[in-house]
Amino acid sequence: MDNKQILWGIDLGGTKIEGVVLAYGDQPKVIERHRIPTEKEKGYHHIIDRIAILIDEISNKTGMLPERLGIGTPGFCVQETGLMKNCNTTSLIGQPLPKDLEQKLGIPVFIENDANCFALAEAVLGVVRSSMKNARMVFGVILGTGVGGGLVFDKKVWQGRQGIAGEWGHNFLDESGGNCYCGKTGCVETVLCGPALEKFYKDHTGKYLKLSEIHQRSKTGNDPAAKQTIDRLTREFAKAIAYVINILDPDAIVIGGGVGNIDDLYSKCPELLREYVFNDKVETRLLKPELGDSAGVLGAALLGL
Ligand SMILES: [Zn+2]
Known part of the structure; x- marks a missing residue:
């Protein structure tokens, strides 16, 4: 039996924000994928709003709501402080992005840098999955x-x-x-x-x-x-x-x-x-x-x- 988990992910970049809904199971399948401009020049709170808008648009298309959200972005979130560091979208630096997003969206949010997301995707869905066992x-x-x-x-x-x-x-x-x-x-x-x-x-x-x-x-x-x-x-x-x-x-x-x-x-x-x-x-x-x-x-x- 294929017990599918529905997973929502966001790739937060400097020029675009892209979202995906993935049915994860024995046969993973992308249900929806959608992107909008980041408009980073309008500042940190605008970026938070843009992410919420993207989630809304995907919800409207799919009739689904996220239960939790993964976010990949250049830079990372310092565990002890919850503040963002080393981001190339500089308005994110020093901001409590996970906390602010959890407040805005009302769901748990997980953030990782893009190299970690790349490694995870290739390991679980990409070349490692297709060419190796165990x-x-x-x-x-x-x-x-x-x-x-x-x-x-x-x-x-x-x-x-x-x-x-x-x-x-x-x-x-x-x-x-x-x-x-x-x-x-x-x-x-x-x-x-x-x-x-x-x-x-x-x-x-x-x-x-x-x-x-x-x-x-x-x-x-x-x-x-x-x-x-x-x-x-x-x-x-x-x-x-x-x-x-x-x-x-x-x-x-x-x-x-x-x-x-x-x-x-x-x-x-x-x-x-x-x-x-x-x-x-x-x-x-x-x-x-x-x-x-x-x-x-x-x-x-x-x-x-
Ligand atoms: Zn060095």
Whole structure:
């Protein structure tokens, strides 16, 4: 028997707010999906109103009402204070978003950052579900203009004592990365984010190219700097992720973000990992995400599980 749970999720972004109603069970199904502009320039209380409007519009379409609500957004909610932190929609910073929304909507609200929602969605509904059995721990990596990550254990986001579980982007990796905005040097992010790799190529050639073009050129065999850039990506990624594997030994690592589209990560890193992981074989699967843009909003809905 398929006991369906109806889950509501919101992906709160700077330009749009997207909502989903998901029937979760053996055969999960999206019942409704709808988005409206955030209008963030009108301030914090306006954003709260916009979320309520979106819920109303979805309720009218589906004839359903949420019993609880998951929200995914860049930034996170500090557990002790209930206040938002590190949000790129800056009017949210320092505000008690979960409490204010619970008051406005009259239901429990769960908030997680978008990397955690990505990891949860790919673990429960995406590539891990479709390609593996019995994967209990999944590490979801965002490798894009920044580097972040989220940890999922038994279909739940593992937040950690301070809410920073999965934030491997600011582990030390290599001095050559230089200064990081976080105040340290040589963070994973300074070596592996898209702009850092593009800068590496530019420093060697004097030419700016997008990472996707550098990747294309690396395959032609006549651009040594392009090959060097992609080799740097695969080797340093293997080194950086080996620290995670040696500590958590997850079943799978899902690599999201623009840099995650570089196929060398999946073809070359398994071999490279053998040099860095403390075992004679590496069974950790490196997986390409399947849900695309939908991961954020679906992960938010799954917070209600
Ligand atoms: Zn850093």
